[in-house]
Amino acid sequence: MMIFSLWQFCLLSLLLSYGVIELQASHHVYSNLQTTQLTSTHPQAKDPYRTGYHFQPRKNWINDPNGPLIYKGIYHLFYQYNPSSVVWGNIVWAHSTSTDLVNWIPHEAAIYPSILSDINGCWSGSVTILPGGKPAILYTGINPDKEQVQNLAFPKNLSDPFLREWVKVPQNPLMAPTQANQINASSFRDPTTAWLGPDKRWRLIIGSKRNQRGLAILYRSKDFMHWTKAKHPLYSTPKNGMWECPDFFPVSKTKLLGLDTSAIGPDVKHVLKVSLDNTRKEYYTIGTYNVSKDIYIPDDGSIESDSGLRYDYGKFYASKTFFDSAKNRRILWGWINESSSVSGDIKKGWSGLQAIPRTIVLDKSGKQLVQWPVVELEKLRTKEVKLPSTLLKGGSLHEVIGVTAAQADVDVAFEISDLKKAEVTDPSWTNAQLLCSKKGTSVKGALGPFGLLAFVSKDLKEKTAIFYRIFKSHNNNNKYVVLMCSDQSRSSLNPDNDMTTYGAFVNVDPLYEKLSLRSLIDHSIVESFGGKGKACITARVYPTLAVDGDTHLYAFNYGSESVKIAGSAWSMKTAKIN
Amino acid sequence: MMKRNSIYVAALVLVIQSVFVPISHGDANLIEQTCRQTPYHDLCVSSLKAHPLSASADVTGLALIMVDVVKAKATECANKINHLLKQRPGDQALSSCKSNYNGVLVADVPVAIEALTKGDPKFAEQGMDDTVIEAKSCEDYFSGRSPMTDLNNASQKLGAVAAAIVRLLL
Numbered sequence: 001m002m003i004f005s006l007w008q009f010c011l012l013s014l015l016l017s018y019g020v021i022e023l024q025a026s027h028h029v030y031s032n033l034q035t036t037q038l039t040s041t042h043p044q045a046k047d048p049y050r051t052g053y054h055f056q057p058r059k060n061w062i063n064d065p066n067g068p069l070i071y072k073g074i075y076h077l078f079y080q081y082n083p084s085s086v087v088w089g090n091i092v093w094a095h096s097t098s099t100d101l102v103n104w105i106p107h108e109a110a111i112y113p114s115i116l117s118d119i120n121g122c123w124s125g126s127v128t129i130l131p132g133g134k135p136a137i138l139y140t141g142i143n144p145d146k147e148q149v150q151n152l153a154f155p156k157n158l159s160d161p162f163l164r165e166w167v168k169v170p171q172n173p174l175m176a177p178t179q180a181n182q183i184n185a186s187s188f189r190d191p192t193t194a195w196l197g198p199d200k201r202w203r204l205i206i207g208s209k210r211n212q213r214g215l216a217i218l219y220r221s222k223d224f225m226h227w228t229k230a231k232h233p234l235y236s237t238p239k240n241g242m243w244e245c246p247d248f249f250p251v252s253k254t255k256l257l258g259l260d261t262s263a264i265g266p267d268v269k270h271v272l273k274v275s276l277d278n279t280r281k282e283y284y285t286i287g288t289y290n291v292s293k294d295i296y297i298p299d300d301g302s303i304e305s306d307s308g309l310r311y312d313y314g315k316f317y318a319s320k321t322f323f324d325s326a327k328n329r330r331i332l333w334g335w336i337n338e339s340s341s342v343s344g345d346i347k348k349g350w351s352g353l354q355a356i357p358r359t360i361v362l363d364k365s366g367k368q369l370v371q372w373p374v375v376e377l378e379k380l381r382t383k384e385v386k387l388p389s390t391l392l393k394g395g396s397l398h399e400v401i402g403v404t405a406a407q408a409d410v411d412v413a414f415e416i417s418d419l420k421k422a423e424v425t426d427p428s429w430t431n432a433q434l435l436c437s438k439k440g441t442s443v444k445g446a447l448g449p450f451g452l453l454a455f456v457s458k459d460l461k462e463k464t465a466i467f468y469r470i471f472k473s474h475n476n477n478n479k480y481v482v483l484m485c486s487d488q489s490r491s492s493l494n495p496d497n498d499m500t501t502y503g504a505f506v507n508v509d510p511l512y513e514k515l516s517l518r519s520l521i522d523h524s525i526v527e528s529f530g531g532k533g534k535a536c537i538t539a540r541v542y543p544t545l546a547v548d549g550d551t552h553l554y555a556f557n558y559g560s561e562s563v564k565i566a567g568s569a570w571s572m573k574t575a576k577i578n
Numbered sequence: 579m580m581k582r583n584s585i586y587v588a589a590l591v592l593v594i595q596s597v598f599v600p601i602s603h604g605d606a607n608l609i610e611q612t613c614r615q616t617p618y619h620d621l622c623v624s625s626l627k628a629h630p631l632s633a634s635a636d637v638t639g640l641a642l643i644m645v646d647v648v649k650a651k652a653t654e655c656a657n658k659i660n661h662l663l664k665q666r667p668g669d670q671a672l673s674s675c676k677s678n679y680n681g682v683l684v685a686d687v688p689v690a691i692e693a694l695t696k697g698d699p700k701f702a703e704q705g706m707d708d709t710v711i712e713a714k715s716c717e718d719y720f721s722g723r724s725p726m727t728d729l730n731n732a733s734q735k736l737g738a739v740a741a742a743i744v745r746l747l748l
Contacts, residue, residue, distance in 0.1 A: 341678075
């Protein structure tokens with residue numbers, strides 16, 4: 001530990017302010033292990049971007065997660081998959097199972113074009129567990145006239161715990177656009193898990209639009225075979241375009257547990273999530289489900305548009321939740337597409353990942369959801385490197401040594417002792433993403449930027465920065481505004497990739513709580529969780545230098561005020577996935 | 579006498595053409611409306627009008643036509659690259675460009691057509707956005723002394739126009 005005398009401190013400050021001394025000067029090394037040569041565990045240069053613990057098939061294109069479920073203790077994930085190519089097309093429901101949500105075995109495709117009403121494609125859908133435990137898949141099929149219709153399939157053999165084969169009912173399609181119902185035939189897709197009302201009738205919603213009005217079309221059924229369209233949608237919003245992959249589910253107001261999709265009652269709120277086709281962003285609202293009128297009313301201030309709440313403020317789309325009845329939790333899956341060029345995808349032979357599954361609960365404020373990677377993921381943690389509580393002086397960079405920096409789990413918390421020096425927000429700062437783009441890591445601040453640098457190359461030419469800035473609110477001197485950014489702008493020397501910066505405001509009060517940051521780092525993806533899951537940002541990066549064993553991990557503080565950091569970093573074992 | 583007759587006939591034809599506001603005039607409106615919402619209006623209009631089916635196409639149809647124009651330009655680029663590669667075999671920049679335009683022809687264009695005809699236009703938008711990236715990537719490989727500049731620039735513009743038209747469908 002270096003101890004400065006006052007004189008030395010003044011001289012150093014003077015020299016720093018004249019830019020004479022490089023800010024990389026202080027390299028505090030966090031390691032409780034012998035420093036060993038970090039050799040790459042993966043063959044170099046073969047495919048540096050394939051992940052070690054994220055769900056992906058061996059090759060080709062994937063998109064939406066479909067019909068996640070648990071049956072006889074086994075988790076199932078289906079997903080949109082192209083068996084022939086690295087781009088979208090020839091879509092089938094690929095299928096994998098797991099006992100722990102971490103390691104997965106692949107099976108044959110469960111749903112593929114075989115009937116008139118899906119001959120041109122088997123698109124997304126959901127699973128409903130019927131009374132008695134029988135799963136039912138409802139999915140969108142494309143018929144010979146290229147219209148979007150909804151089809152039903154059941155497992156061929158309920159005693160096969162892997163549910164490998166599925167049989168489509170002869171009555172398909174069960175729901176279709178007609179002259180009578182006036183449904184837009186090219187905007188009618190992604191049926192949700194159905195819920196059972198107190199009147200013993202099933203309900204589900206299907207994404208649609210009329211002109212630019214996004215709709216959640218509501219259907220009801222007594223027997224799960226004959227479906228009648230309700231006169232009104234469950235909910236709709238003008239002007240935000242087609243609603244894809246809607247999801248509608250209850251959350252508990254009182255317990256940090258998931259609820260069965262049919263749950264209702266005074267302790268229950270509902271969440272409606274929509275994926276907006278025209279912006280590729282998802283939004284959710286929290287509100288009340290009026291059971292007798294069969295409509296959803298979002299709470300005041302809850303909106304599904306640019307100023308609304310998102311599960312994830314980075315790359316995350318077509319998400320879907322399911323109720324895990326084994327552990328009473330609601331789990332969220334999301335599709336993370338590539339940020340690389342298509343020629344890059346052709347070169348590597350695959351495209352698309354699934355996010356790490358996350359548990360999802362209502363925040364105690366009742367005003368937002370909170371997510372966290374499923375605890376099972378922690379079984380991959382190994383070789384923990386403890387970061388004891390240390391002061392990160394303004395302008396410092398500290399390498400975290402002893403982890404496989406390209407495949408790691410980092411969980412740290414930052415603490416500011418003196419918040420008085422925070423800069424004041426400007427009333428125009430309403431868009432977190434724009435704010436983060438303008439204030440990258442090279443823009444100095446008072447409190448921040450401080451955070452983690454992932455995928456760092458030896459010479460720091462490439463780096464992905466996930467960090468916080470703290471401001472005082474211009475509205476109220478005692479309130480603070482916390483900004484979380486994921487800055488990919490310097491992540492790679494290859495300019496062909498999308499290196500957009502992402503940002504989110506995090507609803508935490510630095511007066512009373514530390515700013516926690518967890519990042520799941522995995523070769524070409526980093527999923528970051530701020531405020532213990534109040535704000536999540538997922539990003540895709542394709543470094544050219546910071547690859548495998550040549551990747552480094554740092555904690556940094558480029559603000560002027562010091563910040564304390566504590567936590568741990570782990571190397572992550574490679575999971576057995578497909 | 580004959581000359582005057584033919585003048586009368588010509589005048590009559592002209593009058594008929596301007597009085598009857600035929601379907602093509604209405605569609606010229608759709609082309610106008612559509613192209614105004616793209617970054618290169620004139621290029622958009624001339625590309626669409628050159629195609630015989632544009633007169634009766636809806637917006638999806640115009641998008642498909644534009645994808646076809648992108649494809650034609652990409653084919654032209656690929657052919658030029660192959661020609662140059664014969665003269666400079668093993669040239670790194672040219673080989674990289676070959677991958678860029680291969681991506682456009684075997685991936686972006688077919689996906690866009692599939693997405694537009696099956697009703698999930700966002701994949702077509704992504705594909706057309708990618709053609710702009712591929713064209714720019716090719717140009718960047720030459721670091722200044724590029725034999726493909728005109729073609730790459732044209733490809734970028736056409737890709738941007740196609741993406742903008744698709745966006746109208748979202």
